[in-house]
Amino acid sequence: MRLFDTLTRTERDLRPIDGSTYRFYCCGPTVYGPAHIGNFRTFVLQDVLRRALETGGTRTLHVRNITDVDDKTIRDAQKAGQSLVDFTAGWTAKFHADCAKLGLLPPHIEPSAVEHIPQQIAIIEKLVASGNAYASDDGSVYFQIASFPGYGKLSRLDQRELDLGKTQNARANADEYEKDSVSDFVLWKARRPEDGDNFWPSPWGDGRPGWHLECSAMIHTYLGDSFDLHSGGVDLIFPHHENEIAQSACACGGHFAAHWFHITHLLVDGGKMSKSLGNMYTLADLEARGVTPMEVRYVLLGGHYRKSMNFTLDSLAAAREALAKLAKGARTLAANMGPDTVLDAVTFGPFQAAWDSLNSDLNTPAALGGLFTGLREASRLTGPDAAAALAGFNRVLRALGLTLPAEVPAEAAEIPDAIRTLAETRWQARLAKQWAESDTLRGELADHGWLVKDGKDGYTLTPAS
RNA sequence: GGCGGAGUAGCCAAGUGGUAAGGCAAUGGUUUGCAAAACCGUUAUGCGAGGGUUCGAUUCCCUCCUCCGCCUCCA
Numbered sequence: 078m079r080l081f082d083t084l085t086r087t088e089r090d091l092r093p094i095d096g097s098t099y100r101f102y103c104c105g106p107t108v109y110g111p112a113h114i115g116n117f118r119t120f121v122l123q124d125v126l127r128r129a130l131e132t133g134g135t136r137t138l139h140v141r142n143i144t145d146v147d148d149k150t151i152r153d154a155q156k157a158g159q160s161l162v163d164f165t166a167g168w169t170a171k172f173h174a175d176c177a178k179l180g181l182l183p184p185h186i187e188p189s190a191v192e193h194i195p196q197q198i199a200i201i202e203k204l205v206a207s208g209n210a211y212a213s214d215d216g217s218v219y220f221q222i223a224s225f226p227g228y229g230k231l232s233r234l235d236q237r238e239l240d241l242g243k244t245q246n247a248r249a250n251a252d253e254y255e256k257d258s259v260s261d262f263v264l265w266k267a268r269r270p271e272d273g274d275n276f277w278p279s280p281w282g283d284g285r286p287g288w289h290l291e292c293s294a295m296i297h298t299y300l301g302d303s304f305d306l307h308s309g310g311v312d313l314i315f316p317h318h319e320n321e322i323a324q325s326a327c328a329c330g331g332h333f334a335a336h337w338f339h340i341t342h343l344l345v346d347g348g349k350m351s352k353s354l355g356n357m358y359t360l361a362d363l364e365a366r367g368v369t370p371m372e373v374r375y376v377l378l379g380g381h382y383r384k385s386m387n388f389t390l391d392s393l394a395a396a397r398e399a400l401a402k403l404a405k406g407a408r409t410l411a412a413n414m415g416p417d418t419v420l421d422a423v424t425f426g427p428f429q430a431a432w433d434s435l436n437s438d439l440n441t442p443a444a445l446g447g448l449f450t451g452l453r454e455a456s457r458l459t460g461p462d463a464a465a466a467l468a469g470f471n472r473v474l475r476a477l478g479l480t481l482p483a484e485v486p487a488e489a490a491e492i493p494d495a496i497r498t499l500a501e502t503r504w505q506a507r508l509a510k511q512w513a514e515s516d517t518l519r520g521e522l523a524d525h526g527w528l529v530k531d532g533k534d535g536y537t538l539t540p541a542s
Numbered sequence: 543g544g545c546g547g548a549g550u551a552g553c554c555a556a557g558u559g560g561u562a563a564g565g566c567a568a569u570g571g572u573u574u575g576c577a578a579a580a581c582c583g584u585u586a587u588g589c590g591a592g593g594g595u596u597c598g599a600u601u602c603c604c605u606c607c608u609c610c611g612c613c614u615c616c617a
Binding site for chain 1 (some may be wrong): 544545546547548553554555556557563564565566567574575576577578579599609610611612613614615616617
């Protein structure tokens with residue numbers, strides 16, 4: 078597997094640094110509301126990375142956190158009149174349900190921030206002792222960016238921008254901060270009245286941890302100070318990941334992440350998703366429109382992760398047709414290989430090419446393309462050749478995490494008697510070559526929402542979608 | 543203002559210094575009483591605009607246009 082690395086800006090081979098297990102960390106969701114499909118683009122691509130590694134024979138250790146304490150979770154928990162724990166537990170459960178529907182493998186470890194407060198305090202103590210952090214008068218603790226020469230390397234920010242606080246937002250908000258430099262970031266936030274019961278004791282007084290620190294503490298706990306890969310959406314490059322590098326390097330030493338994997342944002346109708354524009358879709362929103370989660374997953378795999386991708390509702394219809402086509406092709410292949418053929422060698426060129434695409438910087442759209450091309454060429458194969466092709470097809474499909482729709486069986490039980498009678502009458506009319514009568518009845522059935530399709534020996538009824 | 547990304551057919555979207563994957567849609571054919579479904583085809587002399595390098599550029603270089611993201615707690 079070769080993958081682009083944000084830090085070095087090169088494509089590099091992914092090899093476990095401990096020689097056996099590829100250990101990686103993904104920044105998980107902040108659980109104060111439903112995740113939207115943009116969030117899931119990131120999680121789906123991380124899932125594909127893991128699946129591709131595992132399908133290729135590499136063992137993995139996947140850690141993804143739950144951010145359950147920050148400004149928004151506290152604010153909204155208060156608003157909801159719930160304890161922070163109860164509030165975030167509800168949204169975490171919903172997140173897990175969505176993940177399952179989308180076919181995401183659960184992480185091997187899923188730590189949450191509030192369960193790791195002591196670990197976070199320990200890191201702050203180290204940073205204060207080493208002179209990388211300082212406490213302000215109100216009991217907050219800040220990381221001093223000037224104390225870490227490597228700061229800005231990941232995001233390529235001009236050092237002057239950081240030192241002088243020249244960035245627009247920093248300048249506008251500078252008054253709110255009690256820091257030496259506007260660029261310094263908070264490690265520990267002093268308790269404020271609006272936090273309610275949500276504070277923890279610390280050597281600097283009551284308060285709560287800063288967001289950036291949460292991930293560093295959990296990484297330190299579960300992956301140690303040097304691990305294989307760190308991942309998240311592009312928006313996390315700065316400041317979140319930049320800050321993680323700084324505090325982890327200063328407090329723990331080690332190399333931190335050997336590889337940085339960032340997923341570009343999903344655009345909707347050509348721009349960023351936002352509530353105010355009304356273009357923020359959750360999985361539930363789409364399901365309410367009759368869309369299946371796999372169709373959503375297919376759409377999210379339809380663009381390369383390093384390019385922004387434009388999501389439209391039309392693309393979901395395209396996904397439905399495309400998935401049906403894949404399913405049909407796979408069925409044909411299975412039928413052609415015969416009952417007693419077992420072969421797991423993958424020797425069919427087009428599917429090998431699709432697999433190679435996936436392993437070349439996770440090119441999911443090229444891999445999907447290869448699946449269709451291969452299916453067309455493989456449709457003539459029989460016996461062991463068909464079996465080999467199917468094995469190659471399934472390998473790619475498994476890595477993509479796609480589950481194909483089953484053939485829709487005619488569910489006779491669900492057809493109302495009235496409809497069945499109508500259809501039967503039409504069939505008799507048709508057998509009698511009474512075309513006008515037959516077509517009229519077909520129209521009536523359509524009015525009731527049923528499509529009738531004629532076959533050689535009978536007809537099928539399906540609900541019009 | 544700083545940093546970064548993108549402009550490929552109606553839509554979505556790969557890709558490459560040697561002449562444009564794939565999906566959807568559309569359309570032609572086979573089949574069908576007619577449809578639907580299925581199957582087999584077709585669909586960008588062209589890759590934002592203009593220059594340059596080259597035997598040859600969509601792919602490299604320059605200029606310009608347009609769009610998008612990030613710039614202190616958003617995946």
